Amino acid sequence: MEPYATAEQVWAGGLIFARVGAVMMMLPGIGESYVPPRVRLSLALLLALVLWPLVGGTLPALPPTLGGMAGWIIREVLTGLAIGAILRSFMTALTTAGEIVSVQTTLGFAQTANPLEAQPGSTLSAFLMLLGVTLIFATDTHHLFIAGLLGSYEAIAPAKPLIAGDFAALAVRTLGQSFMLGVQLAAPVLVFALIFNLASGLVARVMPAFQVYFAAAPLSVILGLSIFALSLGVMGTVFIDRYRAAARVFAGGALG
Template identity: 65%
Template sequence: MEPYATADELWAGALVFARVGAVVMLIPGVGEAYVPPRIRLSFALLLSLVFTPLVAPGLPPLPDQLSGVVGWMLRETLTGLALGILMRMTLSALGVAGEVVSLQTTLSFAQTANPLQAQPGTTLAAFLTLLGVTLIFATNLHHLFITAISDSYQLIAPQRPLLIQDFAATAVTTAAQAFKVGIQIAAPVMVFALIFNVASGLVGRVMPQFQIFFAAAPLNVLLGLSVFALSLGVGGMVFIEAYRRALAVFSGG
């Protein structure tokens, strides 16, 4: 390989690929289970070729021992996995919103395959998650993924100690923020369900002979889905803004 690249250049490229490949494996859109592995691998390799000349001055030299090589590769892989997990955690807000809306509209029993989570989930949760990935690419928010990977070499430099406590604190904050955003997206349906259930209970108390369940169940589904459809645009804007703020944290913004 010496005529094409020196050992130090190969080492720098492999070290960058370890972090970038781990991030690409988890980021929304490209890192989904239904994306062919060759596409993810090619995308990670392309990003590594772009980033290597930019970050090579800050990378550690090639170790003399095999244990040093393995240690550095594991460190960069763990760093990439941590970044990818944080980027994906915010997307779980849509899953939370879908589960809450399904529960409030009595559709939680309708399970379907969720291609983004590789496990069954409610139909509304799967729909919202796919909608979130579509909005990320439609609003060019995926460009911030590349910026976050590049800026991570300043925030988490390879030759500095791993920020384990900072990662744990950021993970807790991100999870709490994702749950908060999910509740905000589902808030209109929650308010409707509260009012509707109270009204149904009052009708049932006033008219005990009236079979309120048979009349309220279809109305709950119809009106709940109508409120959900009307609030979908605002919910998408709330999610995109929250995701933009989350990526700004990873980019040091």
């Protein structure tokens, strides 16, 4: 490698690649199982080369021992995985909203393969997850991921101690916000289900001989999905705004 790059340069590039590659494994859309590993590795290598002139001054010198090198690499991989996991965990808001809507419209039994989670899930959850990933790339929110990688070297510089406590607090706060957002996104269908079930109960009390279930079940599906479709634009707008705000935490180097 000496004719092309010095040992210090190879070390710096490899250290950046360790963090960037770990983040690429977890990001929504890029880190999915259907994306070929070569594509992720190529993108991570390209970003590492781009970030090298910008963050090279914050990297530690080449350790004299193999154990020191392994320790730094493991530290950067763990940092990248933590950043990617936090950014990915906010997507659970769409899963929560989809599951709530499925239960309230009696479609919870409708299962399909979710390509973003590599496991079966409700059809509406899979649809909302795909919608969320599409909105991320359609609104250029993925540009904030690159800015977040650069900002992470200011907030979580390799030469500084690893702030595991701040990572844990941010992860807990992000999961709490994502769950609350999921309930808020499904609020129109929740309100409809509450009113509809109360009305069905009153009809059953007034007319005990009337088969309420056979009349209410189709209406619950049709009206619930209609309200879900009408509120879909607002759901997408609110979600992408909240997600951009969450991504700016890293883009602005404001962690901790």
